[in-house]
Amino acid sequence: xxxxxxxxxxxxxxxxxxxxxxxxxxxxxxxxxxxxxxxxxxxxxxxxxxxxxxxxxxxxxxxxxxxxxxxxxxxxxxxxxxxxxxxxxxxxxxxxxxxxxxxxxxxxxxxxxxxxxxxxxxxxxxxxxxxxxxxxxxxxxxxxxxxxxxxxxxxxxxxxxxxxxxxxxxxxxxxxxxxxxxxxxxxxxxxxxxxxxxxxxxxxxxxxxxxxxxxxxxxxxxxxxxxxxxxxxxxxxxxxxxxxxxxxxxxxxxxxxxxxxxxxxxxxxxxxxxxxxxxxxxxxxxxxxxxxxxxxxxxxxxxxxxxxxxxxxxxxxxxxxxxxxxxxxxxxxxxxxxxxxxxxxxxxxxxxxxxxxxxxxxxxxxxxxxxxxxxxxxxxxxxxxxxxxxxxxxxxxxxxxxxxxxxxxxxxxxxxxxxxxxxxxxx
Ligand code: GDP
Ligand code: IMO
Ligand code: MG
Numbered sequence: 001x002x003x004x005x006x007x008x009x010x011x012x013x014x015x016x017x018x019x020x021x022x023x024x025x026x027x028x029x030x031x032x033x034x035x036x037x038x039x040x041x042x043x044x045x046x047x048x049x050x051x052x053x054x055x056x057x058x059x060x061x062x063x064x065x066x067x068x069x070x071x072x073x074x075x076x077x078x079x080x081x082x083x084x085x086x087x088x089x090x091x092x093x094x095x096x097x098x099x100x101x102x103x104x105x106x107x108x109x110x111x112x113x114x115x116x117x118x119x120x121x122x123x124x125x126x127x128x129x130x131x132x133x134x135x136x137x138x139x140x141x142x143x144x145x146x147x148x149x150x151x152x153x154x155x156x157x158x159x160x161x162x163x164x165x166x167x168x169x170x171x172x173x174x175x176x177x178x179x180x181x182x183x184x185x186x187x188x189x190x191x192x193x194x195x196x197x198x199x200x201x202x203x204x205x206x207x208x209x210x211x212x213x214x215x216x217x218x219x220x221x222x223x224x225x226x227x228x229x230x231x232x233x234x235x236x237x238x239x240x241x242x243x244x245x246x247x248x249x250x251x252x253x254x255x256x257x258x259x260x261x262x263x264x265x266x267x268x269x270x271x272x273x274x275x276x277x278x279x280x281x282x283x284x285x286x287x288x289x290x291x292x293x294x295x296x297x298x299x300x301x302x303x304x305x306x307x308x309x310x311x312x313x314x315x316x317x318x319x320x321x322x323x324x325x326x327x328x329x330x331x332x333x334x335x336x337x338x339x340x341x342x343x344x345x346x347x348x349x350x351x352x353x354x355x356x357x358x359x360x361x362x363x364x365x366x367x368x369x370x371x372x373x374x375x376x377x378x379x380x381x382x383x384x385x386x387x388x389x390x391x392x393x394x395x396x397x398x399x400x401x402x403x404x405x406x407x408x409x410x411x412x413x414x415x416x417x418x419x420x421x422x423x424x425x426x427x
Contacts, residue, residue, distance in 0.1 A: 002259030002427065003217045005244045008224030009263035009317045011271040012242075013297075013304065015329030015412055016264050017041025020057035020220045022410075022417050023426065028215035029065045029207065030058025033250030034240040035222030036073035036105055036135065038128040040298025045417040047091060051298050054079045056220050059091060065210070066093075067203045070101035071240060071250020072222075073135040074147060075110075076192035098196060099203040099252075100148030104189070107180060108167040109134040115175050125236055126273025128299050136239035138163075147200050150193025160186055204252035211257055219247040219258075225317040233360050236275025244321050262409065262426055263323035265314060267331045267396070270304040272297045276364040279307035279343045293333040308341040308370065311403035316356035318404050325409035325426055328397060332413045337375040340396060343368035344403065373399060381414040386423045397423070 004023065008014050021043040024030050032039075037053035044050075047060050054074060058064040068074060083093045109131030116133070117124050127133060138144045143163050149156045161182055168179035193200075210217055223242040226232045230241070240246060244261050248254065268289060271277045280286065286306045289295065295304035317323075334340055346353040346366035357363050376390035383389055389397075389411075401408050411421040 003211070003219060003253055003257050004260040004262060004426065005219040005221065005247045005258055006262050006264060007221040007244055007247070007321055007323070008242050009265045009314065009321070009323070009326065010224045010269055011226045011277075012222075012224040013040075013270055013272070014224060014264040014266050015327070016221055017043045017052060017057040018329065018412060018415060018417070019262070019264055019327050019410065020218060021045055021060060022420055023218055024058035024061040024064050026216060027058060027061065027064055027218045029067060029210045029217045030056040030220055031067040031069050031207070031217065031251045031253070032056045032220045032222060033069040033071045034242055034246045035238060036130060036132050037075050037078045038130045038132045038238060038299060039222035041222075042298055042415065044415045048089060050086070050089075053082060053299060055082050055086065055093070055096060058218060058220070059086065059093060059096065062092065064095065065206065066096045067206065067251070068096070068098045068102060069203060069251040070099040071246060072099075072102050073105050073132055073139075073240065074098060074102045075105035075130065076189070076196060080192065080195055096199055097201040097203055097206060098147050098199050100146065100151070100200050102147045103135055103139045103144040104147060104150075105131040105135045106145060106189075107185060108164070108171065109138070111171065111177070124274060126275070130299070133239045145189075147196070150189060151197060151200060153190055153193070156189070156193075157186055160189070207251065207253055211253070217253065219244075219251060219253065221247065221264075225321060226313060228320075231316075231320050233275045233363060236273065236360060260324045260426060261321055263317060263321060263326045263406065265309075265326055265328055265400075267309065267328050267334055269307045269310050269313075270295050272300070272302050272304050276360050276366075277305055277307060278346060278363065278366045279310045279368050280305050281307045285337070288336075289333060292336070293330060308343055308368070309400065310343045310368070311400070312343060312346055312354065313356050314400075314404045318406055323406045325407050325424070326404065327410035327412065328400060328408055329412035331393065331397070331411055332379070332381045334375065334396075335379055336377060338377060340373045340375055341370040342373060342399060342403065344371050345369040371399075381419060383413060384418075384421055386411065386421050389421070
């Protein structure tokens with residue numbers, strides 16, 4: 001059995017949670033591999049409606065083992081809260097494991113994320129202020145504390161002492177704050193360690209065993225390709241890689257094991273936070289989409305910026321991920337519109353640009369060149385077969401397939417698990 005990577009193909013919030021929950025019904029293992037509780041994955045299934053930030057969206061399928069991989073930045077307080085909430089709602093979390101190599105979000109990461117954002121003023125990134133950037137910066141600087149560190153209290157105290165000294169210098173000397181207490185942070189994180197000890201594992205061994213037994217493994221992406229720190233709209237990006245390559249790094253699954261790469265696209269585009277967004281609609285249509293789709297951040301509640309489907313960005317996303325298929329979500333949101341627009345190229349400084357530029361200064365100057373597609377103006381949420389969709393909806397999907405040069409496997413026409421059309425098999 002294969003590994004399927006489920007990858008956010010735009011700026012996040014494409015509906016990864018819904019698709020993972022759907023596919024997890026056939027899976028054995030689901031692994032989150034990047035990001036932290038900046039992610040918010042909504043799942044609506046017979047157990048209810050859930051907003052997951054760290055726990056993989058496969059947790060609702062009883063035989064699935066869920067792994068929070070080494071590439072995830074884990075805030076232990078958030079994870080414990082999420083486990084408790086799931087348990088209160090009778091969701092079994094005994095099959096949930098956290099990689100001992102996963103870096104932890106520490107209190108100073110959250111403080112520094114906020115302080116750095118405030119210091120950026122008009123140039124703020126619009127982060128979720130969950131400590132993500134500072135945590136991954138510390139990982140690269142070899143100043144991270146990992147989940148496994150909590151299991152050896154003596155060594156943890158020594159390492160925390162050394163790191164907190166350095167962080168307190170920044171907090172007090174640069175930002176004029178009071179220092180964090182070593183004892184308080186230590187005691188707090190020891191408690192988290194005791195609570196999470198049964199879940200902390202060497203997770204690559206679990207994965208290897210599953211793969212050797214031909215089990216189906218899903219890699220659950222967080223964020224989206226255009227938020228990747230290398231290929232996204234840098235510096236308006238996140239700090240870990242949401243790409244399929246990040247899926248290998250963040251889980252320990254070899255690239256040669258990955259059989260399918262499913263790119264999750266919304267039928268339009270959204271973005272939370274700052275940074276250029278060529279097809280953004282700052283008009284009544286954008287507001288209509290936001291309200292109809294309730295486009296407000298799952299994690300921060302911020303209104304999401306809404307715009308037309310950007311095929312230039314989509315082609316780039318396909319180039320750097322190599323999707324074997326796509327899922328188009330939220331097609332139903334476009335039901336009422338008389339005409340839809342797809343951005344097929346950009347115009348910048350009088351020239352046509354077919355490629356997604358590296359520079360945000362260039363991207364900010366890009367004017368979308370649109371193609372009009374007639375709308376279907378009829379509800380589609382009840383439809384389960386591609387050939388039952390209105391002709392104009394089928395034409396819209398077919399045009400997306402042509403423009404991205406990738407087959408559409410799934411079409412989502414509502415937030416619930418079964419509100420999905422399989423146009424062609426994912427596997
Ligand atoms: P994720 O971060 O990629 O998992 O996506 P989010 O959960 O942040 O945002 C996607 C939103 O779209 C959630 O509220 C989902 O319940 C919802 N959703 C997913 N697919 C569909 C769909 O096809 N139609 C509608 N109307 N909502 C959908
Ligand atoms: P899911 O997994 C949408 C955005 C933030 C901000 C930028 C950097 O739900 O799709 P960060 O806190 O990561 O340093 O913020 O990235 N961002 C997301 N946008 N969906 C997400 O996750 C996001 N995670 C981070 O809004 O613009
Ligand atoms: Mg989300």
